[in-house]
Amino acid sequence: MKKVLIIDEMHLSIIPLMENEAFQVDYSPQISRAEILEIIHEYVGLIIRSKTPIDRELLEKAERLRFIGRAGAGLDKIDLEFLEQKGILLFHAAEGNMDAVGEHAIGGLLAIFNHANRADLEVRKGIWKREENRGEELKGKTVGIIGYGNMGSAFAKKLRGFDVQIMAYDKYKTGFGDKFVEEVGFENLVDKVDVLSLHVPLTPETRNFLTLKILQKFKNPIYLINTARGEIISFATLNKSLDLGIIRGAVLDVLENEKFNTYTPAQKLEFEQLAARENVIFSPHIAGWTFQSYERINEVLIEKIKGSGIIYNA
Template sequence: MRCLIIDRMHESLMPMLEEAGIKPDYRPDIKREEILNIADRYEGMVVRSKTPLNEELISRAEKLKFIARAGAGLDQIDVEVVRKRNIYLVNAPEGNRDALAEHGVGMLLALFNNLLRADREVRNKVWDREGNRGIELMGKTIGLIGCGYMGQAFAKRLSGFGCKVLGYDKYKKGFSDDFVIEATLDELFRETDILSLHVPLTSETKAWINEEFLSKFKKAIFLLNTSRGEIVPLRALRAALESGKVKGAALDVLENEKLKTLTDRQIQDFEYLVASDQVIFSPHVAGWTHESYVKINETLVNKLKSIFFNG
């Protein structure tokens, strides 16, 4: 089988594919128009998020047997079209769950202990101990929304901090274990101190965590988002910070990550978040470590081998 790789990948992928009996064609700089023109030559495609794999593109790929998404999210892929064509679709949440879990804990610790502000102040010869007094994770209740690979890995990392972890997942039941207690949304609204999001971007979750949703929490909460930015509109987060319903936020993702294309309203809301010491950011790298770069490849190739060569 021939496989077109349209995004930049760790160099380990090519020998892994060849060893599995799949011939890779690595074109990380390819443009969409060229993909459309040559898609009919390949049985497989490996993608990240360069371009939408919609009906226009998939219809050109007449020989396509599989799509491998190097990562977890499938929001750039028209899953219904893929299913109708009986194309195998594999992704690799197992590959970056550990990276994401560690990053999430790191963001919370940085936020709770004012590490970014304290570092900036000390560099400017400001020695303010009282102004940078932190708060502890110990004893806090974490409310997870989404308890798949990412949510479960994050819950496991929190186990050493003495936290109570409640998990809600609309599409999963019976997942309580040593690290997370299955809960309803109402229970999360009552008990959560820190809300952490681990759901994919779908028509159901887009703009789900809005002002109305956030207003339902009994306590003022902290918000951690390492899933998809479009789930939490900038406007809703700003309003919740202004009202005090959200005391602080750690954001690895944003509603619009192409910062030069923000709308006028998004610019206003983004600048408000930027000016706040109670908000910290990272550029969508929570699952993006040197180790996960390789683990993702291993996960994808093992799944493809299972489908085509071990079945």
């Protein structure tokens, strides 16, 4: 029988969905890497999130593996080159949570514009400051998007009702401009935007892409939204840009390092400075983590697996 191993927490609908396609499912979200290495040779399919690096060591032991399903968008923990060498198909489900990411990004931006966190805390304490909490309107602003894949395009779609100008830059994609989104080069983006939203994967090219030198090129002070990967901009760069007024406020769903207990002394100091700022809003990497997306990701994965024909040939 065709066996599939699930090594991360998933919405349990994944089990009947795969069983309906004649797979035997072993659901083991608590499994350790050592245990995976011992048994991976038995499976034709592997369903993952991001807990375990899918590297050469693991793939060399996966003798029968025909496909991997990534419940999400990021592929930075997968050895894509070796996967291709072995002829193992990779499916990922960015379409499953792209609407959640778009909504979260807009929600964070509106909260920053209207001082929602600070105003809420003040009112709870009996403090009534209207002028100090006067907000900004999104209408009339120019919003720039770096990376126009599933996430970037979903964010753009949800912005359309706000009467904003939307510009998008994607180094590896062209021909996507339409009446709602202007496709631009990076230099044009830098020259015009008031809000910048990041929607690129983590690669050697995008790691620490937003340096202080790059940010100093922006003509206008910007509001920054990062729902992509924290390693695109460091804590130190964020703090310096906020100090200089290059960044007016930041919505951060991801961090340079998301494991607080592993911080270096320098990271700890920089994060503490960042956390003390009222014009920064944090969330724990949950932009795409809604009740609806949790289940929808499974449906997207199954449809892609079925569409590949691997079900019939595994």
